[in-house]
Amino acid sequence: MANLLDYLDWRGDLTLEQSSFNEVDNLILAELSFVDFKDIVPGPGEGESVVLREAAESFFAKFPQGEKIDMGVLVPGAIPEMLRKMADSRRFGDMKLNCFVDHLDVGKGEQFAALAIETGDKGLYLSFRGTDDTLAGWKEDFELACMPEVPAQKKAVAYTWAVAKQFPRKKLRLGGHSKGGNLAVYAGVFCPENVQKRIIAVWSNDGPGFHNDLLDLPEHRRVAERIFSIVPKSSVVGMLLEHEEDYTVVDSDQLGFMQHDGFSWQVMGDHFITLRQVTQQAHLxxxxxxxxxxxxxxxxxxxxxxxxxxxxxxxxxxxxxxxxxxxxxxxxxxxxxxxxxxxxxxxxxxxxxxxxxxxxxxxxxxxxxxxxxxxxxxxxxxxxxxxxxxxxx
Known part of the structure; x- marks a missing residue:
């Protein structure tokens, strides 16, 4: 069965003018923020955007040729290969990267990283990194269940506002995988109303949900029709807490918790292979x-x-x-x-x-x-x- 890497082989030669932005593109850009672009891509307000192809070249130059790049225990090991294919493609290679941030405070249990991608169709995709290899990041994930707001959520709102001001004429897409999906939705709900009006879509790719009261807020209602939740058929992470009920279920070639890996999600053409509902055991x-x-x-x-x-x-x-x-x-x-x-x-x-x-x-x-x-x-x-x-x- 086909996955994100196959999609890049199939459709990488098609620009967004030839084939418009889709849900698979979303997941690819959500995964891109797991790449460490420190000293390669400028932070918010710190410089001009860097072409993705050039950023990829600088990233791979950090490693001896042929060396396997270790992304950690939980971050998909296929991300470097994804980046290579993106850089070699017409669809992604000329996209521009900016506003890279990577914050980690082990003592406070805080982890936040994000990246802004100029997609070339007058749009800007804000990619929020999900749970990485750090224990601080995992602690913050669990705190979602016991705190009304975690530090990463506050940072996501501030980041969205800052990037929106830096690119005042761009339509916005927000997205992320795992915790990154939660951050994307939270930022979309609580960013200023004038920024909300510029949002095309908010993508939560198997991201945990929220407490009941958030879904009832007027801020959420203003953007609810533009929130797209995608979960694998045996989702656990994406079904935690309360979430948008109108979610899409995708097929996966993995079993159990391993379906959380976005590279296991099955692709056909320009879309995921979808199912009617999550499995009975996932619901249980x-x-x-x-x-x-x-x-x-x-x-x-x-x-x-x-x-x-x-x-x-x-x-x-x-x-x-x-x-x-x-x-x-x-x-x-x-x-x-x-x-x-x-x-x-x-x-x-x-x-x-x-x-x-x-x-x-x-x-x-x-x-x-x-x-x-x-x-x-x-x-x-x-x-x-x-x-x-x-x-x-």
């Missing part, structure tokens, strides 16, 4: 996780998140790669840290990990069954997709 996992979250007070949630990441950081690790590289030391330090927790917090942590493990196991088994059924014969799939109404006016 969503209900279990929501029930667990809603069973805790806000104070209990905050205590749990802090305790969980105190345990993960006990070995001195800053990233998941650190934990993987020195797993023996990490496990010993984490076990000792677990013993220092009070019984209620420790039991809550085990309950949460058990839900995640069971959820993934069920979805993997469901996926294996589905693949077996596919081999027996074709099944008709009915795709439902929300149409974009606010394209160039």
């Amino acid at each position: 996992s969503d209900q279990e996780l929501r029930k667990w979250v809603h069973g805790l007070s806000v104070e209990q949630r905050e205590t749990f998140v802090n305790a969980m990441f105190d345990v993960l950081s006990a070995s001195g690790a800053v990233t998941l790669t650190d934990l993987k590289d020195d797993s023996f030391k990490a496990v010993g330090a984490m076990i000792r840290a677990m013993k220092d927790l009070d019984k209620e917090t420790r039991d809550g942590l085990w309950d949460f990990l058990a839900i995640l493990f069971k959820s993934n196991l069920r979805m993997v088994l469901e996926g294996i069954q589905e693949e077996t059924e596919k081999k027996r014969g074709p099944r008709r799939r009915i795709g439902k997709k929300k149409e974009e109404k606010n394209e160039e006016k």
Whole structure:
């Protein structure tokens, strides 16, 4: 089955004039903000835009020829290859990059990165980086469940406002994958109304949702018809908390939690292969996780998140790669840290990990069954997709 890389091979020679911006282009640009463009692409207000092709050349020059570029434990390893194909294509190669920011504060548990892409069709795509390899980034993800606003969300709103002022005549698209999708929606909802009017679309690619009250706000209603949520068939991350109900479900060639990887999403032509709904097990996992979250007070949630990441950081690790590289030391330090927790917090942590493990196991088994059924014969799939109404006016 085909993915983002195949799409770049198929349609990379078509400019946006020949084939207009689509949902697959969105995910590619959402993934682009995972590339470290430090000292290559200027920050907001710091300089002229850099052609993507030239930025890619500068990025790859940092690494010895032929060396595999390690993106970390969770960031898709296919991103460097994606960047190479983008740079070699007519569709993406001449796009321009600007306003790159990359903020990390391990002590405060803050992680935020974003990139602005001039797409060449009078539009600007603001790409918000999702959860990366850092424990700080993962902690902030979990804080979405217990805090009305996390630092990255505040930064996303400020970033959108700053970039909109720097490019006053551009139509805006906002997007991101995972936490980046949440940040894109949050920024689209809470940016000034005059900036909202310039927004064509906001893309949340398997991004976690929000607390109930956000969906009822007038700020959200003003932009709701331009928010596009895309989740894989066994989504867990994208179904967390409350979200736009009119979401698109896409097929994936992975099983369980691994479907969160956007490079596993299946592409046909200029669109994703869509399904009618998420799988039964994904829906069940969503209900279990929501029930667990809603069973805790806000104070209990905050205590749990802090305790969980105190345990993960006990070995001195800053990233998941650190934990993987020195797993023996990490496990010993984490076990000792677990013993220092009070019984209620420790039991809550085990309950949460058990839900995640069971959820993934069920979805993997469901996926294996589905693949077996596919081999027996074709099944008709009915795709439902929300149409974009606010394209160039």
